[in-house]
Amino acid sequence: MIRLRLLLTLVLSTHITGFSAEISVFVQTGASVQLDIQTQEKPEFEDLYWTKDKSENLVKYTNESKKVKIYNDRVDFNDSTFSLTLKNMRKTDSGPYRARTIGKSENDIVKYRVSVLDAVEAPVLTVNSKWSSHESCNFTCNGSNITISFIYNRSSCFPEEVTSSDLYTLRLICSNDSIVCNYSNPVSLKTDTVNVNEHCTVNEGTYCIRSEL
Incomplete structure (x- = not known):
């Protein structure tokens, strides 16, 4: 049996606001994928958001109250590692995702570009x-x-x-x-x-x- 692995690629880009790295993730239709914040030290913040397409909120986590608000029934959030799991992926789930913190300043912790693909047909x-x-x-x-x-x-x-x-x-x-x-x-x-x-x-x-x- 062939073990299929997610293909992760760093895509580097420069924006007006500065330098950022976007991680490309490929996932098979119907599968799940975990998006991590990609940092060993936990960030300091008041609120943490996971969003899709910059505007669609998936999760809001409030640090002081430890309260988690889930906006999508096909996601799971780990309030210890702040990772986001996307479940039962559909092609319409393809797109940019990011973890964003709000406090004294607003920062993007990590950005992903998720591509949902069907399995190939047999040759x-x-x-x-x-x-x-x-x-x-x-x-x-x-x-x-x-x-x-x-x-x-x-x-x-x-x-x-x-x-x-x-x-x-x-x-x-x-x-x-x-x-x-x-x-x-x-x-x-x-x-x-x-x-x-x-x-x-x-x-x-x-x-x-x-x-x-």
Whole structure:
């Protein structure tokens, strides 16, 4: 079983107000994700807010009374660590999130950019034509939006990979025994495999033709 991990990336940006860091988080549709304040020392404040899109309040925590007010029934708040857990994520939950403190001054503690993605569909690895003494053995590896066409001959075989602009990756791995087609995005991976010996007689030369649809 493949362990899927959240992909965290620091995205650095400069604003009129100064320098800030935004953490990009990818989460699968229907899953949960925890957003931490990313600081070892607890900040000093009167009120702490978790918000979405700068204006939609999710949680308000009042330090003096230790009172927590929840504005969304699909979030949990930890009043010890000040972390926010977003549950049963939907694509409409994608967007910017931030933890903000109000006291003597107003400060953003941390900013996130959350992207909710569906799991990929399984790729399809097909044999287009079988090898004979005068023909190549042709395979096509199809993801939902990317294709790698592979002409197999007898030689060393090198992995081929294509990544689309929306972070879907199709990767073809081949050997003397098998061809593996991996299709993935930041939250999921699925695979299709064929046995080369069932379809091809080994010949000379190997190359791949890649195309993005």
